[in-house]
Amino acid sequence: MKIAVCVKRVPDMDVRFKIASDGASVDDAGVKFDLNDFDAWAVEAALQLKEKAGQGEVTVISLGPSSVQETIRKALSMGADKGVHLLADKIPFDGFAIASALAAELKDGGYDLILFGKLSPDSSNGVTGPMVAELLGLPCVSAISRLDIADGKGTAKRELEGAQEIVEFPLPAVLTVDEGLNTARYPSLKGIMAAKKKPLESKPAAIGESKVKIEKLELPAERAAGRIIGEGAGAVPELIRLLHTEARVI
Amino acid sequence: MANIFAFAEARGGELRKVALEAVTAARKLADATGGEVHALLVGAPGIAQKADQLAEHGADVVMICEHEAFAHYNAEAAASVAAERIGSGGYRAAVFATSAQGRDLAPRIAAKLGVGIVTDVTGIELSGDTLTVKHPMNIGKIIATVSMQGSPAVVSLRPNTFPPAASPKAGRVENVQPAGDPAASKVTVVEMITGAGGKLDLAEAPVIVAGGRGLKAAENFKLVEDLADAFGNAAVGATRAVTDDGWRPHSDQIGQTGRLVSPDLYIAVAISGAVQHLAGMRTSRTIVAINKDKEAPIFKVADYGIVGDVFEVVPALTEAVREARKGS
Ligand SMILES: Cc1cc2nc3c(=O)[nH]c(=O)nc-3n(C[C@H](O)[C@H](O)[C@H](O)COP(=O)(O)OP(=O)(O)OC[C@H]3O[C@@H](n4cnc5c(N)ncnc54)[C@H](O)[C@@H]3O)c2cc1C
Numbered sequence: 001m002k003i004a005v006c007v008k009r010v011p012d013m014d015v016r017f018k019i020a021s022d023g024a025s026v027d028d029a030g031v032k033f034d035l036n037d038f039d040a041w042a043v044e045a046a047l048q049l050k051e052k053a054g055q056g057e058v059t060v061i062s063l064g065p066s067s068v069q070e071t072i073r074k075a076l077s078m079g080a081d082k083g084v085h086l087l088a089d090k091i092p093f094d095g096f097a098i099a100s101a102l103a104a105e106l107k108d109g110g111y112d113l114i115l116f117g118k119l120s121p122d123s124s125n126g127v128t129g130p131m132v133a134e135l136l137g138l139p140c141v142s143a144i145s146r147l148d149i150a151d152g153k154g155t156a157k158r159e160l161e162g163a164q165e166i167v168e169f170p171l172p173a174v175l176t177v178d179e180g181l182n183t184a185r186y187p188s189l190k191g192i193m194a195a196k197k198k199p200l201e202s203k204p205a206a207i208g209e210s211k212v213k214i215e216k217l218e219l220p221a222e223r224a225a226g227r228i229i230g231e232g233a234g235a236v237p238e239l240i241r242l243l244h245t246e247a248r249v250i
Numbered sequence: 251m252a253n254i255f256a257f258a259e260a261r262g263g264e265l266r267k268v269a270l271e272a273v274t275a276a277r278k279l280a281d282a283t284g285g286e287v288h289a290l291l292v293g294a295p296g297i298a299q300k301a302d303q304l305a306e307h308g309a310d311v312v313m314i315c316e317h318e319a320f321a322h323y324n325a326e327a328a329a330s331v332a333a334e335r336i337g338s339g340g341y342r343a344a345v346f347a348t349s350a351q352g353r354d355l356a357p358r359i360a361a362k363l364g365v366g367i368v369t370d371v372t373g374i375e376l377s378g379d380t381l382t383v384k385h386p387m388n389i390g391k392i393i394a395t396v397s398m399q400g401s402p403a404v405v406s407l408r409p410n411t412f413p414p415a416a417s418p419k420a421g422r423v424e425n426v427q428p429a430g431d432p433a434a435s436k437v438t439v440v441e442m443i444t445g446a447g448g449k450l451d452l453a454e455a456p457v458i459v460a461g462g463r464g465l466k467a468a469e470n471f472k473l474v475e476d477l478a479d480a481f482g483n484a485a486v487g488a489t490r491a492v493t494d495d496g497w498r499p500h501s502d503q504i505g506q507t508g509r510l511v512s513p514d515l516y517i518a519v520a521i522s523g524a525v526q527h528l529a530g531m532r533t534s535r536t537i538v539a540i541n542k543d544k545e546a547p548i549f550k551v552a553d554y555g556i557v558g559d560v561f562e563v564v565p566a567l568t569e570a571v572r573e574a575r576k577g578s
């Protein structure tokens with residue numbers, strides 16, 4: 001089984017972001033970056049499938065500046081076999097631009113499965129996986145939280161609003177991974193050492209034309225400061241009064 | 251003059267509220283330039299009955315595509331017929347919902363047509379030929395204004411952000427054929443597991459009562475459910491601490507890696523207010539927090555906070571809400 005996993009290097013979200021002087025990008029100073037969580041779950045899923053099959057190869061692909069090699073190495077240290085770095089001076093915001101470059105790389109790879117995260121928290125679009133599937137003409141199941149592969153066929157679970165779908169699909173296929181599919185392993189020391197010797201090929205990304213453009217970034221309006229209205233059950237009548245007269249929700 | 255396409259999402263033979271939101275937003279865009287709204291409704295035979303509601307909210311034309319194989323969400327076939335309509339209709343924009351269905355469908359269509367897409371849109375404006383949208387990034391800590399050159403631009407709207415509004419139009423019905431055989435899709439839904447009947451979904455409920463780890467055990471979620479029941483129009487949500495422990499399904503999780511919600515009223519019960527949780531609910535109109543720790547970060551965003559033990563406060567609140575609603 002040949003599996004490709006597309007991984008993105010994303011900023012740590014637990015910070016106060018600053019907008020750069022151009023007004024249309026985020027100031028990276030002091031921001032830490034790591035492998036997107038959804039992509040870590042996708043890598044884990046690939047490794048588990050390979051381990052279960054007792055054979056196979058897991059290729060990790062990331063598009064961006066040379067710093068994304070660090071992210072690829074992390075996936076290699078978890079246990080992936082090789083990396084492909086698609087070099088670009090920055091990671092575009094436009095999903096189509098990214099998807100076309102990834103599709104061009106994946107097209108002749110002969111992969112049985114191509115895995116994506118459901119969403120990257122920085123651009124927050126959640127479009128890349130289904131777009132690549134469409135560009136490659138492959139079946140696609142998005143936002144899966146359970147996965148079984150047997151006899152060249154897959155079964156997956158998707159969470160809908162208030163319901164779940166069990167779907168079947170043929171291979172090769174594109175899947176995007178939701179939380180709940182698995183818990184990602186941490187790289188072991190041995191894994192980190194081994195990763196240093198694993199192949200990582202770098203080549204220019206064939207980025208597609210951007211169809212959308214960030215004109216401006218702003219910090220959202222702050223919510224009015226919170227207010228504590230009282231303690232214990234004694235505060236309930238006051239809460240009801242405020243919900244009725246001020247917030248007008250009851 | 252620019253016509254706008256709206257995808258009218260349905261499930262199990264019923265229109266979803268987000269369908270009316272998409273038509274309402276499309277109507278506003280179309281009115282900006284004197285254009286028309288064309289809605290597409292895909293479903294099993296019988297779905298055509300829902301066309302009136304779309305007309306009521308501003309659809310000049312309702313395209314109906316009925317087929318047995320649309321009884322469940324059929325991504326490939328729905329994407330094909332939608333892409334064919336959108337691609338041939340000369341639209342400036344195609345509007346979807348950022349729902350499980352819309353998240354799956356909209357990017358496929360954008361890729362088929364080779365056009366731009368922005369999802370989770372919280373504002374949209376068309377002036378002349380310039381289409382700009384607001385899009386929260388970095389878990390809502392940054393709001394981007396994005397311009398979308400080229401037609402049609404594909405956008406999906408954040409649920410509960412564009413309230414459905416009546417704007418009656420003719421809603422001329424046009425029956426359209428599926429593009430290809432919908433029964434031949436490679437991915438097939440073999441089972442649908444629906445939750446308790448009639449339960450409101452997080453994306454649609456005007457009120458959400460969410461519980462956290464401070465509830466201490468799965469069975470104590472009854473407190474949260476009872477409060478939701480008392481409102482009558484509330485859905486139940488949870489934190490990751492709770493879904494990780496299996497007290498609630500992952501589909502109930504609100505936050506960075508779960509659902510994004512913005513109800514009129516959000517009640518956080520024994521939730522600390524971690525940044526990853528706030529990411530999913532901070533745009534709620536009114537936030538109430540009940541927590542025994544007065545330093546809990548949730549109180550920083552709560553319009554109304556009560557410091558106290560949820561095992562004491564929540565039953566009292568449930569009772570009071572029942573009383574208040576009886577009176578109204
Ligand atoms: C990458 C990443 C993604 C994440 N994504 C999400 C996400 O999508 N959604 C999410 O929710 N979390 C997410 N988290 C987890 C998040 O960081 C928090 O751990 C989680 O939200 C905490 O849940 P909690 O508030 O239920 O629990 P806790 O933080 O343990 O808070 C429990 C609260 O209950 C209060 N309490 C206890 N007993 C009582 C009582 N008797 N009466 C009143 N109050 C009481 C306590 O004072 C405390 O404030 C994510 C974390 C990471 C690292």
Ligand SMILES: Nc1ncnc2c1ncn2[C@@H]1O[C@H](COP(=O)(O)O)[C@@H](O)[C@H]1O
Nearest residue numbers: 006007062063116117119120126127128
């Ligand atoms: N620059 C990138 N390089 C490799 N994979 C990416 C990149 N950007 C996005 N992806 C993949 O697409 C998924 C969804 O990202 P997005 O569409 O940006 O929300 C991510 O979880 C990754 O799997």
